[in-house]
Amino acid sequence: MIALILIGGLGTRLRPFTCRTPKPLLPLLNKPFLQYQFDLLKAHGIRETVLCTSYRAEDFRKLDPKMTGVRLRFIHEKSPLGTGGAVKNAEGLLRGGEPVLIMNGDILHALDIRGFLKSHQNRRAEVSIALTRVKDPTLYGLVQTDESGRITRFLEKPSWDEIESNTINAGAYIFEPQVLELMPAGIPYSLERALFPKLLEDGRHVFGFVSQGYWMDIGTLESYLQVHLDILGGKTPFAPRAASRKTGLLLEKGVKLGRELTLGSNGDRVLVGRGTVIGDFARFSGNVCIGSQCRIGKGALLSECVVLEGTIIGDGARLERCLVGPGCRIGAQAVITQKTALAGGSSVEPFSHL
Numbered sequence: 001m002i003a004l005i006l007i008g009g010l011g012t013r014l015r016p017f018t019c020r021t022p023k024p025l026l027p028l029l030n031k032p033f034l035q036y037q038f039d040l041l042k043a044h045g046i047r048e049t050v051l052c053t054s055y056r057a058e059d060f061r062k063l064d065p066k067m068t069g070v071r072l073r074f075i076h077e078k079s080p081l082g083t084g085g086a087v088k089n090a091e092g093l094l095r096g097g098e099p100v101l102i103m104n105g106d107i108l109h110a111l112d113i114r115g116f117l118k119s120h121q122n123r124r125a126e127v128s129i130a131l132t133r134v135k136d137p138t139l140y141g142l143v144q145t146d147e148s149g150r151i152t153r154f155l156e157k158p159s160w161d162e163i164e165s166n167t168i169n170a171g172a173y174i175f176e177p178q179v180l181e182l183m184p185a186g187i188p189y190s191l192e193r194a195l196f197p198k199l200l201e202d203g204r205h206v207f208g209f210v211s212q213g214y215w216m217d218i219g220t221l222e223s224y225l226q227v228h229l230d231i232l233g234g235k236t237p238f239a240p241r242a243a244s245r246k247t248g249l250l251l252e253k254g255v256k257l258g259r260e261l262t263l264g265s266n267g268d269r270v271l272v273g274r275g276t277v278i279g280d281f282a283r284f285s286g287n288v289c290i291g292s293q294c295r296i297g298k299g300a301l302l303s304e305c306v307v308l309e310g311t312i313i314g315d316g317a318r319l320e321r322c323l324v325g326p327g328c329r330i331g332a333q334a335v336i337t338q339k340t341a342l343a344g345g346s347s348v349e350p351f352s353h354l
């Protein structure tokens with residue numbers, strides 16, 4: 001089976017980080033997010049991918065198939081065609097007669113792809129949609145099913161008074177090839193707002209597959225931070241890579257650690273990227289991710305935060321539950337508090353409070 005990955009969105013909810021890097025290439029624990037999807041595909045025997053690009057398409061050309069472990073083919077939309085338009089645009093690259101796996105390119109999902117395909121085939125579905133349960137369905141595509149798993153309603157971004165379940169579209173589908181013939185070519189078209197409601201209206205065989213595995217859309221600042229904390233906290237089956245481990249520390253190559261570091265409570269972990277230098281008496285609390293080639297000053301305190309590559313943090317600075325972009329300079333004793341998202345290259349003067 002070929003996997004088609006939708007990666008053309010602007011990633012507006014993840015600005016400022018997506019101003020210079022498309023969302024699927026943002027680092028997650030110091031490796032490009034898409035690599036987690038490639039690893040999942042490989043684990044289920046899928047090695048052929050088609051990447052549907054639009055925003056910052058040239059950035060994806062840097063992906064090296066030797067590193068990704070999957071074959072990469074690209075299909076570009078000059079102006080974004082929406083999720084459905086992107087799928088239709090890729091039709092010529094798919095294998096005739098075979099179902100295709102389609103995935104949003106911003107979801108960390110421990111999806112049982114083999115189970116998903118089996119369910120699709122057993123039910124003779126034309127389209128199968130992976131489903132997950134969330135607390136707030138208004139941010140997603142609401143899906144209702146009957147007892148047999150057949151989908152009876154699909155409503156993108158419903159309002160609270162339209163919600164009758166907490167089951168949503170998890171952003172992974174299996175399509176039979178004939179479904180692509182129902183979609184218009186060359187114009188913007190939405191799977192969620194046009195194709196799925198139309199299929200249901202026409203009584204086509206659309207089934208849900210409830211996934212029990214970890215699921216997170218990384219597309220907001222809050223969820224991008226949370227997914228780091230979840231992986232480090234062992235809440236997912238995705239393991240951070242590290243060249244060596246000490247209690248509470250996962251170290252990539254070439255890390256230099258200062259003396260008398262303080263770590264958080266039992267089970268908290270700090271991932272330190274390649275070549276990063278940590279000053280004496282630095283303190284950590286909760287799970288923390290530090291990118292490569294960073295410098296963390298003496299006595300700095302980092303609590304539940306993500307610091308991207310090449311950032312320099314001054315002595316005694318304090319970071320709490322925040323995201324710091326690549327190549328930032330944070331002055332000594334500066335305090336960066338909850339929910340701050342500092343754009344790459346920012347400079348924060350000593351003693352500032354953000």
Ligand code: GDD
Pocket residue numbers: 006007008009010052053054077080081082083086104105106107139140141142156168169170171192217219
């Ligand atoms: N190629 C291409 N072209 N890709 C696109 C385009 C486009 O015009 N528009 C969006 N995408 C890609 C995005 O890059 C992303 O990977 C995926 O399609 C979904 O777009 P989002 O903008 O992240 O959508 P969402 O998160 O609001 O909602 C979608 O995902 C939810 C699950 O997280 C919908 O599919 C919902 O129904 C679903 O519940």
Ligand code: MG
Pocket residue numbers: 104106217218219
């Ligand atoms: Mg999304």
